[in-house]
Amino acid sequence: MASDLNNNLPNGLYQGGSLGIFNGIRIKEQRGRSGVETTSGTGTAQRTWLVSNTENPQAAKAALIDGPVLINEFDGKFIESLEWDTGLSSDSWEFTAHYSAAVPNLGSYTVSIDTTGGTILQTTSYEQTRFAIAGKQAPDFKKAIDVQDGAPQGVQRIIPTLKINVRAKIPTEFIYSPMRYAKLIARLTGTTNVAPMFDDEFAPGELLFAGASGDVVAEDPQLSFTFLASENATDLSIGGISGITKPGHAYAWALFDTDKDSTTGLLVSKPRAIYVDKIYGGADHDLLKIGHAPTVSA
Incomplete structure (x- = not known):
């Protein structure tokens, strides 16, 4: 089954540490994308980003959702949930999106x-x-x-x-x-x-x-x-x-x-x-x- 898991993204945000910028907020996809495929045609996947240069988690989330990174769909699956936590500094946030083939x-x-x-x-x-x-x-x-x-x-x-x-x-x-x-x-x-x-x-x-x-x-x-x-x-x-x-x-x-x-x-x-x-x-x-x-x- 064809899959783009762990390949570079077409927009280059994953390649070579490239960054996406939205309203001065930096968005970088972390390495370690993962996914599961089953013989019944179902599956799950997840991606993680580090969003920095803001201490406001809502602003960080808006930059990720509305910015240049396409997060609604990945590997033929659709986003099911988005979770976040504080990063290594007070102005950084780590976001993880979970995808499922069962989600329309x-x-x-x-x-x-x-x-x-x-x-x-x-x-x-x-x-x-x-x-x-x-x-x-x-x-x-x-x-x-x-x-x-x-x-x-x-x-x-x-x-x-x-x-x-x-x-x-x-x-x-x-x-x-x-x-x-x-x-x-x-x-x-x-x-x-x-x-x-x-x-x-x-x-x-x-x-x-x-x-x-x-x-x-x-x-x-x-x-x-x-x-x-x-x-x-x-x-x-x-x-x-x-x-x-x-x-x-x-x-x-x-x-x-x-x-x-x-x-x-x-x-x-x-x-x-x-x-x-x-x-x-x-x-x-x-x-x-x-x-x-x-x-x-x-």
Whole structure:
């Protein structure tokens, strides 16, 4: 894997003891950069600078953040934290930036997934084979599952379930106030998307917003958003009833009739109708501003 760890920086601040100067404050990157890469594609790294010619730690930090040294991104990773301590003299400060591949850049996001299964009670099967004792015939239950006393008991079935955890850094300009943004998240929780999301990978109705967690700080908060994904379905066939349309997070269920099996004369259950119920309301998930780059210059 290509890496620029422990190589000279393109701007020369690391090479040969060169210095960066900002408002009279000197910035020098110390040797000893380090990093870790994993086979799963994650990793961490860190860099250290000596900032001198000021006794004010806030001025030193501002010079490092706003000055000529690019510190937000390093080795394909984004800054997670910045720590500082006094240097060898009263007018010097040592800053260490920690970087992580799991931290998104401002206006960007990272994605982790979990597909460990959801289940539903399924009362009709896709295909049913009958076997009867010698001299008897098995009645046709029209694919109803485990019919006891005239009612299908069904079976728990694992269904495709995609849980998406999105870690995003939201630009300050979209926050307005931490409490207002928190209330927005609360209002959108438990709703499905009314417009395509994430580069149009998910059609309207396929994403259910399950909420967010994190500290809604006043400046560029980094939050974790959870979505449940389920594909919309069209032209389904259930229990002999075809042409069924089911949005991803709607609930489908069957109404059963009791009928007489034409072969055996026994009473059997068979689907009479399929109902598709809308459980969740829709909302504009773009209001969360996930993946929106800032439009206002810092």
